[in-house]
Amino acid sequence: MSAAPSPVLEIENLAIALPGGGDRSRAVDGVSFTVARGEIVCVVGESGSGKSVTAFSVMGLLAKVLKPVAGAIRLNGEDVLTASPQRLRALRGDRMAMIFQEPMTALNPVLTVGDQIEEVLRIHTDLGAKERRAKVLAMLDAMHLPDPERMHASYPHQLSGGQRQRVMIAAALILDPALLIADEPTTALDVTTQAQILKLIREMQERRGTGVLFITHDFGVVAEIADRVVVMQRGRVVEQGPAAQVLERPQHPYTKMLIGAVPTMTPARRPPVTGALALETASLEKTYRSGGLFKTERVVHAAADVALRIRRGETVGIVGESGSGKSTVARCIARLIAPSRGQIMVGDRDIARLPERRLRPMRRKIQVVFQDPFRSLNPRRTVGASIIEGPMNFGTSPEAATAKARELMGLVGLDPSALARYPHQFSGGQRQRIALARALAMEPEILIADEAVSALDVSVQRQVLALLDDVQRRFDLAILFITHDLRVAAQICDRLIVMQRGRIVEEGPTAEVFARPSAAYTRALIEAAPGREFGRGEHLPEAASA
Amino acid sequence: MAGYILRRLLAAIPVLAIVAVLVFLMLRLTPGDPAAVIAGDNASSEQIAQVRQKLGLDQSLPAQFAIWIGNLLHGNLGESFFFKKSIGELILGRIEPTLSLAAATMLIAVCVAIPLGVVAAYRHGSWLDRIVMGMSVLGFSVPVFVIGYLLIYVFSITLGWFPVQGYQPLSAGLGGYLHRLVLPAVTLSVVYIALIARMTRASVLEVLNEDYIRTARAKGQVERKILFRHALKNAAVPIVTVVGIGIALLIGGVVVTESVFAIPGLGRLTVDAVLARDYPTIQALILMFSGVYVLINLLIDLTYSLFDPRIRH
Known part of the structure; x- marks a missing residue:
């Protein structure tokens, strides 16, 4: 198991106790693996597998309720579990460093970027102000950040997500630590940015010989970057080995299941859908203006000249990166925001400019399932109350609405008795099923799924996608599927619309767009998808047969 | 930043104007006569009227208000009835x-x-x-x-x-x-x-x-x-x-x-x-x-x- 004679990191038989009341007594148990100098080890697993707990225990940053109860974590031979708090502080930032999932929140918003990188030097070195500044500027330059001088004086909110993650990496690597821990560092980034950050980590690690412990849930990323892979399930290591071996010949059933659940990048050929036209937009536009009397006006075209059509029974995907306007379009169509211009035809009525009073009867025809299942359900109301509220607003009696809700719970694969429970008692995947049942209770014609599976683990994602496919056929739904994830889009969409900077740059049948992308941006998106050649997941059975 | 401060200070003017009108009216509409207080308990009605005239309280409300605001704009807060001082x-x-x-x-x-x-x-x-x-x-x-x-x-x-x-x-x-x-x-x-x-x-x-x-x-x-x-x-x-x-x-x-x-x-x-x-x-x-x-x-x-x-x- 030891890949090199003297590993940078050696985790041996680590066990961490969970406070009582959890689904298991130990967050991780019997975890052993090593990271050698100059090696990237990916720890993969779904949420709750204990991969992040393992990473945080190395840094000594575990929440107070989590206590290591057995085993050892050796950094260059020194056990960090028995180290004093002072010694641990001296190691953190100097010999081991960490970057996090959310570059948006991991930097302090009220301190300059330069100040935050310099902080590491102030803590761990005696360098003077001039030397510190010079070192930070050199590091910003090595991160391929534009104009290091200006960057040094900038605040985090003035930087893009990718730039912030580069700043985090700069702060982490400035003292050449032996070990870099990366906890899902690209999960919150757009694919093209993700590809650049992965390349940067690879480049730095090769140049400096850093050992990297890379936590991820994404097998595409693993295929892209890992030397070795450790697969974790429910707090235990179920399989580990060289990346090629684990990815190509997985031994453990859990690994096989995970890899099998990764959607393929090759979409199935789907016959064109010929149902009645459910929705059509023409020259749809959303413009934001800021400034006013005393300031120069700033105009942002969040969406411009968007024309799309969806038929009953058809799934149309809108893909694009953050800021592409895909969510703006969805929100305009659902009339959660008012479009600035253009038409939104539902059947033969234009709802683009209907006043709220006349819009209300139309609202039940268009329903939305949002991205974050943890925030889209009211935590203080029972699931049942959330589901029946909509139909009751439209005059359905409570008894009839409840009966319908019970039926729908069964349809989305949940126990009808769960209606009396509260959202926090469900997992993410279950909540997304509830959100879908809530939308279906309105008997909509058009369903908008706004990144509806993005927050879910791959195995759960697959189930929810299959469920969407199922309800679509059952209710002859027109689905507008908003996603940043090409793999997911390839799975479920009949037609694909690619958006960039508020405009449609390409559209066509999904298989066509993947096979012969015509826009340069589409090609860039496809190329940036991590582990492009990887993913032998089967097509959804329903999709394949359709 | 300077423009912002200036805008905020300008926005304060209407606030202060409304306060000035309200204070002025409220004082005039509450019962009690300053002239009677100043003239003392034993003053005759002629004496009180004299005091009232001296203080300018015999004029109409709009006229009183105009005088007060006019003085204010010249940086003059007026004379105290009671303390007999500026x-x-x-x-x-x-x-x-x-x-x-x-x-x-x-x-x-x-x-x-x-x-x-x-x-x-x-x-x-x-x-x-x-x-x-x-x-x-x-x-x-x-x-x-x-x-x-x-x-x-x-x-x-x-x-x-x-x-x-x-x-x-x-x-x-x-x-x-x-x-x-x-x-x-x-x-x-x-x-x-x-x-x-x-x-x-x-x-x-x-x-x-x-x-x-x-x-x-x-x-x-x-x-x-x-x-x-x-x-x-x-x-x-x-x-x-x-x-x-x-x-x-x-x-x-x-x-x-x-x-x-x-x-x-x-x-x-x-x-x-x-x-x-x-x-x-x-x-x-x-x-x-x-x-x-x-x-x-x-x-x-x-x-x-x-x-x-x-x-x-």
Whole structure:
């Protein structure tokens, strides 16, 4: 198991106790693996597998309720579990460093970027102000950040997500630590940015010989970057080995299941859908203006000249990166925001400019399932109350609405008795099923799924996608599927619309767009998808047969 | 930034204009006749009428208002009916005690409350946290005059450390000035300590859960610096708001404290002017207070941008 004679990191038989009341007594148990100098080890697993707990225990940053109860974590031979708090502080930032999932929140918003990188030097070195500044500027330059001088004086909110993650990496690597821990560092980034950050980590690690412990849930990323892979399930290591071996010949059933659940990048050929036209937009536009009397006006075209059509029974995907306007379009169509211009035809009525009073009867025809299942359900109301509220607003009696809700719970694969429970008692995947049942209770014609599976683990994602496919056929739904994830889009969409900077740059049948992308941006998106050649997941059975 | 300040100051003009009209009308519409008060109990109706004419109170309301505003625009606050002095001088003579008391109070409150709040947040759930929060409920609940007389009883009468009452101007020596300021300032600061400590605790507690605090720990930063360098500055906006509101409330609070400790400040002047129906003085004082409120609000907003670059840009 030891890949090199003297590993940078050696985790041996680590066990961490969970406070009582959890689904298991130990967050991780019997975890052993090593990271050698100059090696990237990916720890993969779904949420709750204990991969992040393992990473945080190395840094000594575990929440107070989590206590290591057995085993050892050796950094260059020194056990960090028995180290004093002072010694641990001296190691953190100097010999081991960490970057996090959310570059948006991991930097302090009220301190300059330069100040935050310099902080590491102030803590761990005696360098003077001039030397510190010079070192930070050199590091910003090595991160391929534009104009290091200006960057040094900038605040985090003035930087893009990718730039912030580069700043985090700069702060982490400035003292050449032996070990870099990366906890899902690209999960919150757009694919093209993700590809650049992965390349940067690879480049730095090769140049400096850093050992990297890379936590991820994404097998595409693993295929892209890992030397070795450790697969974790429910707090235990179920399989580990060289990346090629684990990815190509997985031994453990859990690994096989995970890899099998990764959607393929090759979409199935789907016959064109010929149902009645459910929705059509023409020259749809959303413009934001800021400034006013005393300031120069700033105009942002969040969406411009968007024309799309969806038929009953058809799934149309809108893909694009953050800021592409895909969510703006969805929100305009659902009339959660008012479009600035253009038409939104539902059947033969234009709802683009209907006043709220006349819009209300139309609202039940268009329903939305949002991205974050943890925030889209009211935590203080029972699931049942959330589901029946909509139909009751439209005059359905409570008894009839409840009966319908019970039926729908069964349809989305949940126990009808769960209606009396509260959202926090469900997992993410279950909540997304509830959100879908809530939308279906309105008997909509058009369903908008706004990144509806993005927050879910791959195995759960697959189930929810299959469920969407199922309800679509059952209710002859027109689905507008908003996603940043090409793999997911390839799975479920009949037609694909690619958006960039508020405009449609390409559209066509999904298989066509993947096979012969015509826009340069589409090609860039496809190329940036991590582990492009990887993913032998089967097509959804329903999709394949359709 | 200069343009912003100018815009805010211009926006204050209509506010002050409305206050001026309301104050003027309210005083005229409440019962009681200043001329009768000034002329004395034994004055004949002719004498009262004479006084009224001298004060200009025999003219129509719009005419009175026009005269007052005209004088104001020339920087003339008018003449006090009761003190027979220019109101500008009157306020100037009373402003030092009030400003001293307000500044000392806020200084004590901020210096005590913010560390207490930060420590309570850091050790949240501990006995220390519970004591700080318990004391803060007590601080809220006990009226200012009770605390004042209690402190006088303990520190002045029993221990004899501080004088019971009175004020000594700064020009007569720093020692005596501070010596007489301590008790009233401490008295007045109690409620603000309670308020600011509570707000500091809540807002630091929220910030301590943020990702960048974890990042600071991952860099090997010590807890003290994490609290005061990373957390406090992020928690500053709500704290500044409360301190600002505190200063504004303080101006109202000095009325009671100045009475308890017999300090000849603006609070006392206000009470005396109201009792004497001294219209011009009351008008000038209220107008000045509202001007101070507007100014404090502007300062609060400017302080936000000092702490948070996202507001600055």
